[in-house]
Amino acid sequence: MKVVLHVWRQAGPSAAGSLVDYEANDISPEMSFLEMLDVVNERLIVRGEVPIAFDHDCREGICGSCGMMINGAAHGPMKLTTACQLHMRSFKDGDEIWIEPWRAKAFPVIKDLVVDRGAFDRIIQAGGFVSAPTGSAQDGNAIPIAKQAADEAMDAAACIGCGACVAACPNASASLFTAAKITHLGDLPQGQPERMRRALAMVHQMDIETFGSCTLFGECQEACPKGISIDTIARMNWDYLFAAATERQGAEVGGTG
Amino acid sequence: MTIKLDARIPAGPLAEKWDKHRFEMKLVNPANKRKYHVIVVGSGLAGASASASLSELGYRVSCFCFQDSPRRAHSIAAQGGINAAKNYQNDGDSVWRLFYDTVKGGDFRAREANVYRLAQVSVNIIDQCVAQGVPFAREYGGLLATRSFGGAQVSRSFYARGQTGQQLLLGAYQALEKEIVRGSVTMYERHEMLDVVIVDGRARGIITRDLVTGEVAAHVADSVVLGTGGYANVFYLSTNAKGCNVTATYRAYKKGAAFGNPCFTQIHPTCIPVAGEHQSKLTLMSESLRNDGRVWVPKKKEDCGKKPGEIAEQDRDYYLERKYPSFGNLSPRDIASRAAKEVCDEGRGVGPGGRGVYLDFADPIARLGEQTIRERYGNLFEMYQRITDEDPYKQPMRIYPAAHYAMGGLWVDYNLMSTIPGLHVVGEANFSDHGANRLGASALMQGLADGYFVLPATIGDYLATAKPDTLTADHPAFREALDGVQARTARLLAVGGKRSADSFHKELGHIMWEKCGMARNAAGLRQALEAIPKLREEFWRDIAIPGTGAELNQSLEKAGRVADFLEFAELVCTDALHREESCGGHFREEHQTADGEAKRDDANFAYVAAWEYAGDGRAPVLNKEPLEFENIHLSTRSYK
Numbered sequence: 096m097k098v099v100l101h102v103w104r105q106a107g108p109s110a111a112g113s114l115v116d117y118e119a120n121d122i123s124p125e126m127s128f129l130e131m132l133d134v135v136n137e138r139l140i141v142r143g144e145v146p147i148a149f150d151h152d153c154r155e156g157i158c159g160s161c162g163m164m165i166n167g168a169a170h171g172p173m174k175l176t177t178a179c180q181l182h183m184r185s186f187k188d189g190d191e192i193w194i195e196p197w198r199a200k201a202f203p204v205i206k207d208l209v210v211d212r213g214a215f216d217r218i219i220q221a222g223g224f225v226s227a228p229t230g231s232a233q234d235g236n237a238i239p240i241a242k243q244a245a246d247e248a249m250d251a252a253a254c255i256g257c258g259a260c261v262a263a264c265p266n267a268s269a270s271l272f273t274a275a276k277i278t279h280l281g282d283l284p285q286g287q288p289e290r291m292r293r294a295l296a297m298v299h300q301m302d303i304e305t306f307g308s309c310t311l312f313g314e315c316q317e318a319c320p321k322g323i324s325i326d327t328i329a330r331m332n333w334d335y336l337f338a339a340a341t342e343r344q345g346a347e348v349g350g351t352g
Numbered sequence: 353m354t355i356k357l358d359a360r361i362p363a364g365p366l367a368e369k370w371d372k373h374r375f376e377m378k379l380v381n382p383a384n385k386r387k388y389h390v391i392v393v394g395s396g397l398a399g400a401s402a403s404a405s406l407s408e409l410g411y412r413v414s415c416f417c418f419q420d421s422p423r424r425a426h427s428i429a430a431q432g433g434i435n436a437a438k439n440y441q442n443d444g445d446s447v448w449r450l451f452y453d454t455v456k457g458g459d460f461r462a463r464e465a466n467v468y469r470l471a472q473v474s475v476n477i478i479d480q481c482v483a484q485g486v487p488f489a490r491e492y493g494g495l496l497a498t499r500s501f502g503g504a505q506v507s508r509s510f511y512a513r514g515q516t517g518q519q520l521l522l523g524a525y526q527a528l529e530k531e532i533v534r535g536s537v538t539m540y541e542r543h544e545m546l547d548v549v550i551v552d553g554r555a556r557g558i559i560t561r562d563l564v565t566g567e568v569a570a571h572v573a574d575s576v577v578l579g580t581g582g583y584a585n586v587f588y589l590s591t592n593a594k595g596c597n598v599t600a601t602y603r604a605y606k607k608g609a610a611f612g613n614p615c616f617t618q619i620h621p622t623c624i625p626v627a628g629e630h631q632s633k634l635t636l637m638s639e640s641l642r643n644d645g646r647v648w649v650p651k652k653k654e655d656c657g658k659k660p661g662e663i664a665e666q667d668r669d670y671y672l673e674r675k676y677p678s679f680g681n682l683s684p685r686d687i688a689s690r691a692a693k694e695v696c697d698e699g700r701g702v703g704p705g706g707r708g709v710y711l712d713f714a715d716p717i718a719r720l721g722e723q724t725i726r727e728r729y730g731n732l733f734e735m736y737q738r739i740t741d742e743d744p745y746k747q748p749m750r751i752y753p754a755a756h757y758a759m760g761g762l763w764v765d766y767n768l769m770s771t772i773p774g775l776h777v778v779g780e781a782n783f784s785d786h787g788a789n790r791l792g793a794s795a796l797m798q799g800l801a802d803g804y805f806v807l808p809a810t811i812g813d814y815l816a817t818a819k820p821d822t823l824t825a826d827h828p829a830f831r832e833a834l835d836g837v838q839a840r841t842a843r844l845l846a847v848g849g850k851r852s853a854d855s856f857h858k859e860l861g862h863i864m865w866e867k868c869g870m871a872r873n874a875a876g877l878r879q880a881l882e883a884i885p886k887l888r889e890e891f892w893r894d895i896a897i898p899g900t901g902a903e904l905n906q907s908l909e910k911a912g913r914v915a916d917f918l919e920f921a922e923l924v925c926t927d928a929l930h931r932e933e934s935c936g937g938h939f940r941e942e943h944q945t946a947d948g949e950a951k952r953d954d955a956n957f958a959y960v961a962a963w964e965y966a967g968d969g970r971a972p973v974l975n976k977e978p979l980e981f982e983n984i985h986l987s988t989r990s991y992k
C-alpha cells in the first residue's frame with residue numbers, strides 16, 4: 096500500500112518547524128507504524144537527507160519512549176495502543192497521515208518528533224516513591240495485601256510515562272500521570288506513611304512545571320495506551336485536599352519555630 | 353602478555369563464603385564515603401538499584417543512560433517473573449535448590465560461589481521490592497503469588513502480571529529519583545558513554561557524548577560501574593530494545609577488560625515469528641505461557657498448510673512432552689529452542705516460511721475457563737493479537753525462537769570487578785552467574801542482586817584501597833580518550849557513503865543468525881569470520897550519516913553502535929569456534945549425542961574463556977579460569 100505523510104520537521108529546540116510531505120510506497124499492512132517510518136528514513140538517508148528523528152526503544156508498548164500525534168490523536172487511531180504497536184493495517188491504501196510531536200509547554204521540542212519529558216521525572220522526584228532504603232525491608236509476606244488492593248495498585252502502576260495524557264489534554268495537564276503514581280502507592284500499605292506529603296509535593300511540582308490544570312475533559316483517559324482511569328484523579332484530589340487541610344493544622348500547632 | 357585471572361573466591365564452606373567475605377572486606381568510614389565519587393553507566397535494574405543503594409550508603413554517584421529517562425531502560429520490557437528461594441509454596445524449594453537448578457540450567461559453566469550467593473540474596477530482593485511498593489501479584493489471602501518457569505520443578509517466580517520488569521524497574525527508578533532529589537545522585541539522561549579512562553592502571557572515569565547537543569565530555573570518578581545490559585542485538589533481530597548495544601562493554605574490553613564467554617548467547621523459544629523483510633525487532637511471548645500452553649507441530653509435513661483446528665489430536669506431535677516427559681513444555685530455553693528448530697528443519701514448521709510452531713491454549717481454556725487464562729496472560733494475548741491480527745483465545749499462537757539474552761559479558765571476580773581495577777560490572781553486562789544458559793526469571797534476580805546487595809558491599813573493599821585524590825579531566829589520559837572519541841566521530845561523519853547503519857546491521861545479523869545462532873559448526877563459523885571483516889571494511893567505506901555531530905543525530909548514534917557490533921561479532925565467532933563442545937546455548941553440531949542432545953566436554957572445557965584484546969588486526973588472547981565444582985556433581989544435564 097501507499098500512504099502520504101505530512102511530518103513535523105524542526106531542526107532544533109529554537110528552530111522554526113513546519114510540515115513536510117513524504118510519500119511512503121511499498122508499505123505492507125503487517126508493518127508497524129515505526130517500521131513504516133524506518134522505511135521512509137532509509138530512503139532519506141540513502142539520498143543524503145536528514146532522517147525524521149523520533150524516540151523509540153522497546154517497540155513493545157512498554158518503555159514509553161515513542162509518542163507522537165498521528166492524525167491529531169496521541170499514538171494514533173487505535174485505542175490502548177502505543178505508536179510502536181500500531182500497525183499499518185489500521186490505515187488504507189492512499190491515506191494521508193499527519194504526524195506531529197506532543198504539543199505542551201512543559202514538553203519542549205528537541206528535534207522533529209522528539210520532545211523533552213524531563214518534567215515527568217521531576218514530578219516523581221517530588222514524592223513518587225516509598226522511602227525504603229536498601230536492606231531495611233521486612234519479609235515480603237509480613238503484611239498481607241488484599242488481592243483487590245494489589246490489583247488496583249497494579250492498574251495504576253501500569254503507566255508507562257509516555258506523555259500521551261498531556262498531549263491529548265486541551266489544558267496540557269499532567270494530572271493523569273501524577274494521579275496514577277499517587278494512586279499506585281496510596282493503594283498499598285507501604286505507601287501510607289508518606290501519602291499526604293507525596294500528594295502535596297507532586298501536585299505542587301506539577302504546577303511548577305507549567306502543566307495546565309485539570310478540568311476533567313477526560314481526553315487523557317481516552318488517549319492512555321495503558322487504560323489508566325480518570326478515577327485516579329479524583330483520588331489525587333482527595334489526598335491533596337486532605338493533605339492541604341491537615342498540613343495547615345500541623346503548621347498551626349507546631350508554629351514556625 | 354596475559355591477564356592474571358583471580359576470581360578471589362573466598363575460602364570456606366559454600367554456605368558461609370558470602371557472610372565471611374562480608375566480614376573480611378574492608379569498610380569505608382561513613383564520614384569518608386561522600387569523598388568518593390562513583391560513576392554508574394546504566395539505569396536498568398542493575399544500574400538503577402546500584403546507583404540508589406550506593407547513594408543511600410553515602411557515596412556521591414553519577415548515573416548515565418542513553419534514553420530520555422532512566423525509567424525507560426530495557427529492563428522495563430521483562431515480562432514473566434523474578435525467582436527467589438522463598439519456598440512460600442512449601443513445595444521443596446530452598447537456597448540450595450535454586451543454586452543447584454541455576455548451575456545445572458547453565459550446563460555447569462558457572463561459578464559455584466557466585467551462584468550460591470545469588471540464591472542467598474534472592475530472598476532479600478523480594479522483601480526489598482515489596483517495601484518499595486512493587487505491586488506483585490497476590491493470592492486472595494493477601495500473600496504473594498508465584499508461578500513456574502522453565503528448568504525448575506518448584507513454583508518460585510514472583511510476578512506483577514506480565515509486567516514484572518516494568519514494576520521492578522519502576523521501584524528501582526523511584527528509589528533512584530529519591531536520591532537524585534536528595535542531591536547525592538546526578539543523573540545524565542540522553543548521554544552515551546563512548547570510552548572508559550584508565551589512570552595508573554585503574555578505571556578513573558568515562559567519556560560521554562551528550563546526545564542532544566553532541567558535546568563530548570570527560571567525567572572523573574574513583575570507580576566506574578557498568579550496568580549497560582546485553583548484546584543480543586548483535587543478531588540484529590532480537591527481543592531486545594532497539595537501543596541495546598555492546599558499545600560500553602566492548603570499549604572497556606579494548607581498554608583491557610577481559611570478555612567472558614562471548615559465544616554464550618540465549619535464543620528464546622517463544623517469540624512471535626518474523627512477518628516480513630522490514631521487521632525491526634522480535635516480540636517475546638513470555639515463557640510463563642508455557643505453564644499452561646502446549647507446544648506442538650503436525651506429525652506429517654502434508655498437514656502444515658492446514659488450519660490448526662483441522663488437524664486431529666492424533667496427528668499432532670507435542671514434541672516437548674514426547675522428548676522430555678518430566679519437564680515437558682517447561683524444558684529449559686536452549687533445549688526448547690533447538691527442538692523447535694529441529695521440527696522446522698524437518699519441514700514440519702507452520703506459518704509463513706515454515707518457521708513456526710504452535711503454542712496452544714485450547715486445553716487450559718477448556719479446563720480452567722477463558723477468564724482464568726485471561727487473568728494470567730491477558731496482556732500477552734492482547735499484544736499477540738495486536739501484532740499478528742490473530743486471536744489466541746480461538747486459535748493457537750505461532751511462535752519461533754529469537755535471540756534474547758547474553759550470558760557472556762565482561763569477566764568479573766567474586767567482587768564484580770573486571771580485570772581493570774576499579775571497573776565493576778553488574779547485571780547482564782557481566783558474564784555472571786548463568787553459565788552457558790540462563791533460566792527464566794533469573795536475569796531480573798541477578799541484576800537486582802548485583803545492584804542492591806552485592807556491589808554496595810564489595811565496592812567499599814576496592815574504594816578503601818583507593819585514597820581520594822585531586823585527579824581532574826586535565827590529566828593526559830582523559831585528554832587522549834576525549835580526543836580519541838572525537839576523532840572517531842569525525843571519521844564516521846567523513847565517510848559520506850551510501851548505506852545506512854541499519855542496512856549493515858541487518859546484514860551482520862543475518863550472518864550471525866545463520867552461522868552462529870541456534871546451531872554452529874566449524875565450517876560456518878570460519879565463513880562468518882571471513883565475512884565479518886569484509887562487511888566491516890565496507891561499512892567504513894560506505895556508511896551514510898546525514899547531519900552533523902553537534903546535534904541530535906540518531907544516524908550517528910546507530911552507526912557508532914553498529915561499528916562496535918561489527919568488531920565484537922568476530923569475538924563471538926572466535927569464541928564459538930574455539931569451544932569444541934556443546935553446552936547450553938552453545939550447540940556445536942560436531943558435538944552431539946546420537947539422539948541430538950548437547951555433548952559437553954568437561955575434561956577440556958570446564959573453564960570460563962576470558963578474551964583479552966591484543967590490538968586491532970591481532971587475534972585476541974585466550975585466558976582460562978578453570979571452574980571447580982566442589983559441591984555439585986558434574987552430570988549430563990537431563991530433562992527427560
Ligand SMILES: Cc1cc2nc3c(=O)[nH]c(=O)nc-3n(C[C@H](O)[C@H](O)[C@H](O)COP(=O)(O)OP(=O)(O)OC[C@H]3O[C@@H](n4cnc5c(N)ncnc54)[C@H](O)[C@@H]3O)c2cc1C
Nearest residue numbers: 394395396397398418427432433545581779780793795796
Ligand atoms: C522481552 C524481554 C523479556 C524479559 N523477561 C524477563 C523475565 O521475565 N525475567 C527475567 O529474569 N529476565 C527477563 N529478561 C531479561 C532481563 O530483562 C534483562 O537481562 C535485564 O533486565 C537486564 O538488566 P540490566 O540492568 O543489566 O540492563 P538494561 O536494563 O538493558 O539497562 C541497560 C542500561 O544501560 C544504559 N546504557 C547502555 N549502553 C550505554 C552507553 N554506551 N552509554 C550510556 N548508557 C548506556 C541504557 O541506557 C540502560 O539504562 C527479559 C528480556 C527481554 C528482552
Ligand code: FES
Nearest residue numbers: 152154159161179
Ligand atoms: S517504543 Fe517503547 S513504548 Fe513504543
